[in-house]
Amino acid sequence: MTTFYTMLSWLLVLGYWLLIAGVTLRVLMKRRAVPSAMAWLLVIYILPLVGIIAYLSFGELHLGKRRAERASRMWPSTAKWLRELAEYRQIFATENSEVARSLFQLCERRQGIGGIKGNQLQLLTTFEDTIRGLVRDIDLARSDIEMVFYIWQPGGLVEEVTAALKKAAQRGVTCRILLDSAGSVDFFHSTYPTQMREAGIEVVEALKVNLFRAFLRRMDLRQHRKVVLIDNRIAYTGSMNMVDPRFFKQDAGVGQWVDLMARIEGPITTTMGIIYCCDWEMETGQRLLPPPPDVGLMPFEQEQGHTVQVIASGPGYPEDMIHQALLTAVYSARHQLIMTTPYFVPSDDLLHAICTAAQRGVDVSIILPHKNDSVLVGWASRAFFNELFAAGVKIYQFQDGLLHTKSVLVDGQLSLVGTVNLDMRSLWLNFEITLVIDDDGFGSDLACVQEDYIARSRLMDESKWQQRPYWQRIVERLFYFFSPFL
Structure with missing residues (x-):
């Protein structure tokens, strides 16, 4: 024995x-x-x-067997659709500004499609303006309304969007909504999904959280995009979830969330549509392909036609694409670089690029929220401040709520706005979307928004920062240890 x-x-x-x-x-x-x-x-x-x-x-990027099989099946038809889109030569820009040229070349070579011109973009800086414009466009929709959000929380002005969608469905408009399971957990535990489905709206729970399948699919892989598509000609994207900030996370002690959305009109909505179709098929198995762009809808080509590229990231999309895009944008800066993000846990390469830009004379500013809803990220972010200060980077702490806007502005010309945080989760894991805009007019508008953020922020004093208690330094380094997981 x-x-x-x-x-x-x-x-x-x-x-x-x-x-x-x-x-x-x-x-x-x-x-x-x-x-x-x-x-x-x-x-x-x-x-x-x-x-x-x-x-x-x-530890590994498991999409799950079923989704991986769907992804592999859909790529041939997606590639064929992109080849057919390339035949519409009149919508593609033939040249870019000097600061944007490298990034647009990178996007074209890695994604197989060039920058698209003839678009009009409008920045929406308040939740009320965004909802007002969105409800108006929903009321005018004729064929399709498609949405994807990380968080959908009923209440407040969100009810107006829900009501507009129900009316659209009743008059025959196809309405599809894709919501992340973890981000919208309260929504899916309410009666709202049933009510919306009974009204004729398709509501799909993306990447369902299931502990019994934890070893078969990575549970913290999330659908983090925020996109609205209407009739293949109007789109919205940016940092805003479908939540009324007056009622969202009010017990977190960080104030109201401050977001930025872009309303887009023009042929770039077609490429955003193919991203949505891929997400929808990966989750449901149902194949949707957007119609080709209506080249007659290019009224902005001559006067204010912004040249736009869309970057989609996540499993199945070009690997490391958004990280490469950010590095390229930062290294393209010659005069000024302004970045806003709620969560700042950069890769070593991105941190080095930001510091190098400042050291070669670029005026670099980073705007972060003073209070963060994530304790882990808040402390881990602070571990990077010494290197940023040493390089001459200006760090602003936003005082008027949780600044949730994700934006990059390079030399007032090249803009990046979307859903991507400057942290490992957005750079390497989640399904994200970013607009890249080559236009000094749009850059001027974004600069005004960022200047407003700076006016509502406090510039950090390096000398005071160096005098912080020793215990804080220990906590910063402890959470920095976990930065590759954040």
């Missing part, structure tokens, strides 16, 4: 170390960033069982 237990214990020890060795090999073979790999290995060896479970749950 003693021999049996001895052999059993040795087998358990052997199995234990083989499991650790196998997971270690998987970490090393993934060829991930060194800081991320080292962080995972430390967690696995310091807290073996917890580390192994965490890695198998969150």
Whole structure:
């Protein structure tokens, strides 16, 4: 009996170390960033069982077998659609400004489609203006309304959108809504999905959270896009979830969320439509392809036709695309670089690019919220401030609520707005969308918005920052350790 237990214990020890060795090999073979790999290995060896479970749950980008199969099936038809779109040569820009040229070339070569001209963009800086414009466009919709949001929370002015959608569905407009399961968890536990479906609106829960499938699909992979498409000619995107900021997370102690949305009219909505169709098919298995662009809808080509490129990121899309785009934009800066983000946990490469820009004489400003709804990210962000200060970067802390806008402005000409935070989750994991705009008029509008943010912010004093208590430095470094996971 003693021999049996001895052999059993040795087998358990052997199995234990083989499991650790196998997971270690998987970490090393993934060829991930060194800081991320080292962080995972430390967690696995310091807290073996917890580390192994965490890695198998969150360490690799598992889309899930069913979604992966759908993604592989849909790409041939998507590629064919893009080739057909390329035949509409009149909608494609043939040249870009000097500061935007490298980024547009990168997008064209990696995504297979060039920048599209003849668009009109309008910045919407308040929730009320966004809802007012959205309800008006929904009321005028004739064929299709398609939406994807991370969070949908009923209440306040959101009820006006819901009512407008119900009326649209009743008059024969096809209405499809794709909502993230985790972000909209309260919505899906309410009666609203049933009410909307009974009114004729298709409501789909994306990336359902299911603990029993935790090892088959990464549970923290989220659908983070915010997009509205109407009749293949009008689109909205930006940082705003479908929530009324007057009632959203009021117990978090950060104030109302401040967002930025862009209303787009023109042929670029067609390429945004193909992204939505891919997301819809990946989740439902139902194939949708947008019609070709109506080239007659280019009234802005001669006067104010913004040249726009759309970058979609997430599993199945060009790998590392949004990260490369941000690096290219930052390295293109010659005079001024302004960035706004609620969550600042950059990669080493992006941090180096930002600091290098400041060191070569570019006026670099980063606007962050003073209070953050994520304690982990708030502390981890502070760990990067020393390097930013040393390089000459100006750091502003927004005082008037939680600044949720994600924007980059380079030399007043090249703009990036969308859903991408400057953190690891947005750069490497979630389904995100970003508009790249080459236009000094739009850049001027975005600059006015950013100047307003700065006016409502406090410029951090490096000397006071260096005098912060020692315990804060320890906490910053502790959470910095987890930055590859944030």
